[in-house]
Structures are given as C-alpha cells and as structure tokens.
Amino acid sequence: MNEIVLETKALTKYYGSTLAVDHIDLKIPRGCICGFVGRNGAGKTTAIKLMLGLLRPTAGLSRLLGCDSSALTPAIRQRIGYVTEGHRLFRWMSIGGLEKFQRAFFAKQWDDKFFADMIEYFELSKKQKIKHLSNGQRAQVSLAFALAPNPELLIMDDPTLGLDAAIRRQFLEGMIELIMRQGRTVLFSSHILGDVERVSDRIVVIDKGVLRANCSLEQFQKAIKKAILSFADSAPDEVNIDGFLHCKRSEKGLELTLVGTDDEEIAEWAKSAGAENYRIVKMNLEDQFIEFTAPANHRRLFQWEER
Amino acid sequence: MRFSALLRKELRECLPWLLLAAIVLLVFGGFFLRAETYYESDRHYSRLSAGTVVDHYQLTFYPTLNLTGPWLFCLSIGLGLVLGIRQFWIPHFTRTWPFLLHRSVSRKTILTAKLTAALVACVISLGPVWIGLYWYANRPEVFAIPQTPRVFIEGWIFIMLGLVAYLGTALSGLSTANWYTTKIFGLVLATIIIVTTLSQCTLAGIFAVIAVSIAILLVQIFDTFLRREY
Amino acid sequence: MPLWIQILPGSGEPIYVQVAEQISKAIARGELSSGDKLPAVRKLAAELVINPNTAARAYSRLEQAGLVTTKTGSGTFVSDPKLRRTDAADINMLTERMDTLITRGLNLGLEAQDLISLFESRLAKFGNKSKKQEEEK
Numbered sequence: 001m002n003e004i005v006l007e008t009k010a011l012t013k014y015y016g017s018t019l020a021v022d023h024i025d026l027k028i029p030r031g032c033i034c035g036f037v038g039r040n041g042a043g044k045t046t047a048i049k050l051m052l053g054l055l056r057p058t059a060g061l062s063r064l065l066g067c068d069s070s071a072l073t074p075a076i077r078q079r080i081g082y083v084t085e086g087h088r089l090f091r092w093m094s095i096g097g098l099e100k101f102q103r104a105f106f107a108k109q110w111d112d113k114f115f116a117d118m119i120e121y122f123e124l125s126k127k128q129k130i131k132h133l134s135n136g137q138r139a140q141v142s143l144a145f146a147l148a149p150n151p152e153l154l155i156m157d158d159p160t161l162g163l164d165a166a167i168r169r170q171f172l173e174g175m176i177e178l179i180m181r182q183g184r185t186v187l188f189s190s191h192i193l194g195d196v197e198r199v200s201d202r203i204v205v206i207d208k209g210v211l212r213a214n215c216s217l218e219q220f221q222k223a224i225k226k227a228i229l230s231f232a233d234s235a236p237d238e239v240n241i242d243g244f245l246h247c248k249r250s251e252k253g254l255e256l257t258l259v260g261t262d263d264e265e266i267a268e269w270a271k272s273a274g275a276e277n278y279r280i281v282k283m284n285l286e287d288q289f290i291e292f293t294a295p296a297n298h299r300r301l302f303q304w305e306e307r
Numbered sequence: 308m309r310f311s312a313l314l315r316k317e318l319r320e321c322l323p324w325l326l327l328a329a330i331v332l333l334v335f336g337g338f339f340l341r342a343e344t345y346y347e348s349d350r351h352y353s354r355l356s357a358g359t360v361v362d363h364y365q366l367t368f369y370p371t372l373n374l375t376g377p378w379l380f381c382l383s384i385g386l387g388l389v390l391g392i393r394q395f396w397i398p399h400f401t402r403t404w405p406f407l408l409h410r411s412v413s414r415k416t417i418l419t420a421k422l423t424a425a426l427v428a429c430v431i432s433l434g435p436v437w438i439g440l441y442w443y444a445n446r447p448e449v450f451a452i453p454q455t456p457r458v459f460i461e462g463w464i465f466i467m468l469g470l471v472a473y474l475g476t477a478l479s480g481l482s483t484a485n486w487y488t489t490k491i492f493g494l495v496l497a498t499i500i501i502v503t504t505l506s507q508c509t510l511a512g513i514f515a516v517i518a519v520s521i522a523i524l525l526v527q528i529f530d531t532f533l534r535r536e537y
Numbered sequence: 538m539p540l541w542i543q544i545l546p547g548s549g550e551p552i553y554v555q556v557a558e559q560i561s562k563a564i565a566r567g568e569l570s571s572g573d574k575l576p577a578v579r580k581l582a583a584e585l586v587i588n589p590n591t592a593a594r595a596y597s598r599l600e601q602a603g604l605v606t607t608k609t610g611s612g613t614f615v616s617d618p619k620l621r622r623t624d625a626a627d628i629n630m631l632t633e634r635m636d637t638l639i640t641r642g643l644n645l646g647l648e649a650q651d652l653i654s655l656f657e658s659r660l661a662k663f664g665n666k667s668k669k670q671e672e673e674k
C-alpha cells in the first residue's frame with residue numbers, strides 16, 4: 001500500500017577489520033518520520049552515508065526512492081535533502097552566495113520565498129558569511145537549505161547535536177512542516193529521545209552496528225516494560241520468562257526489564273514464581289532505550305562502598 | 308547551469324591564489340628582467356664567440372631571461388601545489404565533501420569542474436603575464452638580441468609543468484591510503500615527471516612526456532575520485 | 538478560554554494520551570463547551586510540534602470516549618454531554634482512580650469526612666462553571 005522510499009538488505013560495512021554496520025534490513029515507507037537512534041559510535045552515520053552512496057557497502061544493498069545507493073542519479077539526488085553531520089558548508093561563501101549555488105541544482109523546485117522567510121525568521125542576513133556564523137546559526141542555515149527545495153525524502157544526520165533547545169525545536173517544527181506536505185518522508189538520527197518521541201512515527205534502534213529495533217514508535221514503547229515483584233522470602237534465582245532482558249535484585253524483590261512480554265504472561269510468571277505482589281511500570285522512551293541497549297551483564301558503573 | 312555553478316564556485320576558491328601568482332610573477336619577473344638587461348651583452352657575445360656546441364636541450368632560457376625563466380618555473384609549480392591542496396586537501400579538513408557530493412550532478416561533473424577551474428586559473432594567471440614579459444623583453448630597447456620563439460615556448464612548458472604538479476597534488480589528496488608514505492605517491496609521481504621533462508633532449512620529447520604523464524594522471528584521478536569513499 | 542496543552546515527552550505516558558487527557562480535562566472544567574470546534578489536526582500538530590498522526594490519534598481517542606465528534610469536512614467538535622456514553626471500562630477506570638485517591642488520602646492521615654469535604658469543594662469548582670453555562674442558556 002505504502003511505497004517504500006528507503007530500503008536496505010543485509011547492509012554491511014567493514015572498516016578494515018572493524019565491523020561498523022552489520023547486516024541491516026530496513027524498509028521505510030513513504031509519509032513517515034523515522035527516528036534513528038543509537039548510542040555514540042553505533043553506526044548511525046555510517047549507515048546514513050551508505051544509504052546516500054558516500055560509502056560503498058562491504059556487502060548487502062541499499063536503495064533510495066527505488067534507486068541503488070551506489071548509483072544515485074542526479075535526478076534522484078535532487079529529490080533527496082541531506083543535512084550533513086556537523087552542518088559543514090563552504091566557509092567562504094555568504095548565505096546569499098550559497099543560495100545562488102544551491103538554486104542551480106534545483107531549478108523549479110527551489111522555493112525562494114520559503115528560504116527568504118526562514119532566513120528572516122532566524123534573524124540572519126544573506127550577506128553573512130558561513131564562517132562568521134555560530135554553530136547554531138549554521139545549523140539553522142543548513143535546515144533552510146535542506147527544506148527550501150521541498151525534498152521528497154529528507155535525511156538528517158544528528159542535526160541537533162550540541163544545539164540549544166530553541167534551535168532543536170526549530171528543527172522539529174521544520175520536520176513537522178515538511179511531513180504535512182503530501183508524500184514526504186523524514187529520516188533523522190538523534191540522541192535526544194524526547195525529540196524522537198515527539199515527532200516520530202517509527203523508530204529504528206542500532207547498537208554496535210546491529211539493528212535492534214525497527215517498528216512503529218508505539219510498538220516500541222508498548223513492548224519495553226519493567227515489572228517490579230516483591231517476594232515473601234527471597235526472589236527465585238532463575239528468571240525464565242519470555243522477553244527477559246535483565247533484572248535487578250534487592251533483598252526481597254526483583255526488578256525485571258522485559259521486551260514484548262504480555263501483561264498476562266507477567267501475571268502468570270509472577271504467580272508461578274510465588275511473588276507476593278507485582279506491578280508493571282511505565283517507562284519513558286529514554287529509559288526504555290537505555291535499558292534496551294544496555295550490555296548483557298547490566299551492572300552499574302559505580303558502586304559505593306558500604307561503611 | 309549546474310556545471311557553471313560548480314565552475315564558478317571552484318574559480319572563486321582559486322581566485323586569491325590566481326591573483327597572487329600573477330602579481331608575484333609580474334613584480335619579480337619584471338624585476339629580474341630589468342636586472343638581466345645589465346648583464347646581457349657580456350654573456351651573450353662571449354658564448355657565441357667561443358663556438359661551443361650545446362649538446363643537449365637546456366631549458367635555461369639561453370641566451371636571456373636566465374633568472375625570469377626559473378622564477379616562472381617556481382611560481383608555476385607553487386601555484387599547482389596550492390590549487391591541488393585547495394581543491395582536494397582542504398575539503399577533508401572542512402568536511403565539505405558530503406555536501407558537495409550530494410549535489411544533483413554526477414561525480415564526473417564535479418571533478419571536471421575542479422580540473423577546468425585549475426586549468427583556467429593556471430593559464431590566465433601566469434599566461435598573460437608571461438606573454439607580457441616576453442613581449443617586453445623582445446622590444447629593441449630592452450635587449451639588443453631579439454628573443455627566440457623557443458624562449459616563449461619554454462615559458463609555456465613551465466606553466467604546463469605547474470599543471471603536472473597540480474595533478475600530482477590532487478592525486479595525493481584523493482588517495483585513501485592511511486600511511487603517509489603511500490599517500491604522497493601522487494606528489495612523487497609528479498616530481499619524477501618534472502625531472503624527466505627537464506632532462507629531455509628535444510622539444511618533441513618534452514611535449515611527449517608532458518602529454519603522456521598528464522593523460523596518466525588524469526586517468527588515475529578520475530578513477531580514484533569516482534571510486535572513492537567519503 | 539483558549540485551549541492550552543503541554544506535552545511532556547519524558548513522562549512515560551504516550552503523547553496522544555497526554556493530549557487527549559488534557560483536552561478531556563478542559564471539557565470537564567467547562568473551558569470547552571459542547572459544540573466548540575477543536576483545532577484542525579494539522580494546526581494542532583504544528584502548534585504542539587508533534588506528529589500529525591499523534592494529533593489524529595488523540596482526537597480518535599476522544600471520539601471513542603464520546604467526548605468529541607468528527608464531521609468530515611467540517612472538523613472536530615465537542616460533543617453534547619447528554620450524548621456521551623459511559624461504558625463499563627470507563628467506570629472501571631474511574632473507580633481505579635478513586636481508589637488511588639482514597640488510599641493516598643487515608644495514608645496521609647485524613648479522615649473519611651475530610652476526604653468527602655475535599656471532594657465536594659473541588660467538585661464545586663467544576664460544578665460552578667457548568668452551572669453558569671446552563672444559566673446563561
């Protein structure tokens with residue numbers, strides 16, 4: 001029903017002997033905002049560069065708007081907006097000069113008024129040179145340049161890294177504005193899970209190059225939960241419940257982190273384990289993400305000495 | 308329209324170096340030219356009378372422009388190095404490759420724009436000044452003996468060697484080799500070509516070496532640029 | 538009174554639920570009366586900076602609870618209180634919340650009578666508004 005605008009199949013990338021991206025399978029449908037999350041160094045930028053044909057995959061394939069990523073034609077590239085990591089633009093150019101440069105590549109697509117309005121909204125002048133802009137201002141300019149050609153597919157690589165809350169909000173507004181136009185799709189990577197929660201339809205989680213989650217945001221948020229159980233004597237040593245991620249033990253209690261376990265299953269297990277009481281706790285997206293991508297032997301880094 | 312936008316951008320980036328090279332050649336080239344006029348007569352007449360046979364082609368701007376010539380050579384190589392660095396090394400540091408490469412043009416077009424800009428820059432910055440210096444040197448009141456066409460051609464040979472230096476620098480800049488010894492392959496190759504050119508016996512030999520080496524360098528550059536990862 | 542909704546992304550409550558709840562509260566407080574038009578989905582999404590689908594889901598949720606009705610082409614309107622359904626699930630949820638309140642109150646040391654007076658005073662605040670609206674009609 002919905003056309004797939006971004007597709008990868010077993011996408012893999014080795015840097016020498018280091019595995020950066022490990023057999024990623026993605027299918028992003030048209031019309032959604034997809035949040036790409038992962039810890040630092042998880043492989044998000046590598047994956048994005050592979051999708052845009054800036055890197056060549058070691059194995060697997062990637063397709064954007066139906067076209068193979070290693071052979072993206074100029075016509076296809078014209079339909080794809082790309083906000084690069086760090087918003088790196090030509091430092092010696094003025095905003096107006098860069099606008100002229102950009103316009104040459106978009107012919108009828110470029111929305112002059114929209115760009116001018118955005119620059120005015122950001123309180124910038126077209127005469128300013130890129131090198132004289134602060135990081136935040138450069139990000140704003142970068143956003144304006146990405147949105148003015150009205151792209152079908154907008155890919156943003158960590159666009160709000162290091163930026164203040166106001167500018168982050170402007171990026172979200174830009175994304176919402178774009179998605180409301182017919183048939184647009186947005187893929188953005190971010191560390192700010194609050195932003196992802198706010199605007200995303202779908203979430204993709206990458207951890208150490210491996211795809212850990214690829215579903216609607218609602219499914220992800222419903223799937224990861226915590227169950228707190230209390231026991232009369234001591235908690236059972238073994239936890240053999242479906243979807244078990246990890247647990248934290250206290251004297252007479254157990255805090256379980258679970259993925260995809262139904263409430264009924266939890267109730268059943270609690271009963272069979274002899275729990276006195278249990279409750280299922282809601283988690284916010286940030287906690288869910290942290291628990292989901294925590295290492296297998298989930299321990300705290302610091303432990304205070306008891307005196 | 309897209310190519311001209313790229314070309315304009317590349318030329319604008321070369322502009323300061325282009326102007327600097329032209330001005331330096333004009334000022335210092337002119338200075339050396341004036342200096343040489345004082346020594347010209349002694350040197351020339353004594354050589355001719357000795358009847359020595361020049362057994363190989365020497366790019367020494369004999370009988371005149373002995374200082375101006377080498378100065379043009381240095382500037383040309385220098386300009387080539389700087390342009391190569393500006394177009395192919397600097398984008399790595401400013402991290403602007405991803406932005407440029409995502410423009411809606413083929414990679415070939417991007418590279419062609421860069422090469423065209425460098426060619427134009429080398430030719431129009433040093434070419435007119437060289438023509439001017441040669442013309443001035445040819446005027447009867449400057450040197451008693453008129454300049455030979457050979458001297459004029461030699462100037463252009465030096466400008467072409469500047470392009471060789473540019474291509475070598477470009478190739479080095481594009482190299483994905485990690486270790487610095489292999490990365491400078493392009494520069495080493497350019498140096499070898501230049502030395503080979505300067506030691507040729509005939510004018511035909513010189514042009515052959517330059518033509519073949521530019522062709523080889525261009526093929527390598529295109530291949531590397533199109534395949535490379537950013 | 539203008540509609541004001543605050544989104545708390547880190548709260549653990551899905552955003553569409555937060556939006557629906559706050560609109561629901563506004564209706565209960567009388568800030569929105571029956572027949573009032575709610576902002577269009579796109580406008581709400583743009584103002585709150587949330588995904589339009591999320592805004593649409595909030596409205597769906599309200600519609601399922603019978604608090605609003607959507608007329609295709611015209612928009613979403615607050616429904617007539619007399620036409621609002623209350624089914625078993627809603628009553629259950631209400632009972633659950635009441636239990637939470639009572640537990641809290643008792644744990645704080647309040648007596649049953651204190652709880653009743655507190656409840657009545659709060660109800661009066663809501664009641665006043667809807668009474669006023671009735672009188673104005």
